[in-house]
Amino acid sequence: MTRVAFIGLGNMGGGMxxxxxxxxxxxxxxxxAADALARAVSAGCQxxxxxxxxxxxxxxxxxxxxxxxxxRSVYGEQVLKNAPKSALLIDxxxxxxxxxxxxxxxxxxxxxxxxxxxxxxxVMAAQAGTLAFMVGCGAADFAAVETALEPMSRATIRAGxxxxxxxxxxxxxxxLGISMLGVxxxxxxxxxxxxxxxxxxxxxxxxxxxxxxxxxxxxVPGVGPQTPADRDYEGGFxxxxxxxxxxxxxxxxxxxxxxxxxxxxxxxxxxxFAANGFAAKDFSAVIQLLRGKLAE
Ligand code: NAD
Numbered sequence: 001m002t003r004v005a006f007i008g009l010g011n012m013g014g015g016m017x018x019x020x021x022x023x024x025x026x027x028x029x030x031x032x033a034a035d036a037l038a039r040a041v042s043a044g045c046q047x048x049x050x051x052x053x054x055x056x057x058x059x060x061x062x063x064x065x066x067x068x069x070x071x072r073s074v075y076g077e078q079v080l081k082n083a084p085k086s087a088l089l090i091d092x093x094x095x096x097x098x099x100x101x102x103x104x105x106x107x108x109x110x111x112x113x114x115x116x117x118x119x120x121x122x123v124m125a126a127q128a129g130t131l132a133f134m135v136g137c138g139a140a141d142f143a144a145v146e147t148a149l150e151p152m153s154r155a156t157i158r159a160g161x162x163x164x165x166x167x168x169x170x171x172x173x174x175x176l177g178i179s180m181l182g183v184x185x186x187x188x189x190x191x192x193x194x195x196x197x198x199x200x201x202x203x204x205x206x207x208x209x210x211x212x213x214x215x216x217x218x219x220v221p222g223v224g225p226q227t228p229a230d231r232d233y234e235g236g237f238x239x240x241x242x243x244x245x246x247x248x249x250x251x252x253x254x255x256x257x258x259x260x261x262x263x264x265x266x267x268x269x270x271x272x273f274a275a276n277g278f279a280a281k282d283f284s285a286v287i288q289l290l291r292g293k294l295a296e
Contacts, residue, residue, distance in 0.1 A: 003058050004028070005027075007054060007079075008065040009037060011123045012092075016062070016152045017043065017062075018040065018043035019127075019151045021045050026057075027045040028053070028054045030049075030050060051082070053077055055082050060087070060148045066093065072102070082174070085110070087112065088148060089112050090115045090149070091117065092119055095116075096251060100151050115135050115145045116135070117134065118134060118165050119131040126152070129154075131150075131153055133157070135158045136164035136167070142158045169245070173242065173261040174266065177267075177270060178266045180217070183213040186204065187200065188286060188287065198222075201223045229282075233284065238279065238280055238282065238283065239283045239286065241283075
């Protein structure tokens, strides 16, 4: 049994904290939102009244927060001041590389072990405990990070030092955003050519167009496995979240001078789709934009 502090109990963190409790750990949970905290308590966590209270005697601190500014403030103002120095600190939020490196450095200077460990897999994987974690941490700390993440994980891979987990995450999601647009564009053209979506799926799935966005996350309802397309694009990975990750990738590309023209195009298309009122829909719903049928 490990004493785990879990901060940020939203769509992702709620399921992740429940899996820590389900694995027999003592989970002291905190979220600014009372309903999120109440759900975590009903899943076996103990409610803390503040971040400071949650981390006070923690062996492991896990955070799952919306964006970089939340991570900076929760660590800078609360975790680093209140957790025991022996605690292993793991931030699973998706944030910019620079913030992850800064927080990692501050944590290290304060005497803590820190890892950035963003995840791949959505809300269902968070609930099922089958997330993939990409980890930026010191090599000597990785075994402890892997053990701490085990109840929530199907794969935990070390990407490198602080910030490397976030770097892997934004590159992966830029690739995902681009590949989903490619799959959507191909289905939209196939439809115009009078090809049945089922036939195109069957053929592309066995041909060189095969990829995760097609085979596992097909954007056309009733085709391939069950996906958010079969639920009117509800649940899954929101367009607004994809847009956030594409913006992080573009900011990183600008900082490093990397050429990412496809990523820039993907950002522009998802921004247009979100601005038309679809930010909350699953990102595969972008097929409606490419069909020229936003109103449907
Ligand atoms: P969410 O908005 O549902 O949850 C975030 C939670 O953090 C909220 O409950 C909020 O109240 C809480 N919070 C914010 N500031 C806080 C503070 N100072 N102290 C305590 N709690 C605070 O978001 P989510 O969907 O759970 O995503 C969390 C992170 O995971 C994001 O960085 C996101 O990009 C990433 N992510 C999400 C998905 C997904 O499919 N939703 C997939 C992979 C990664």
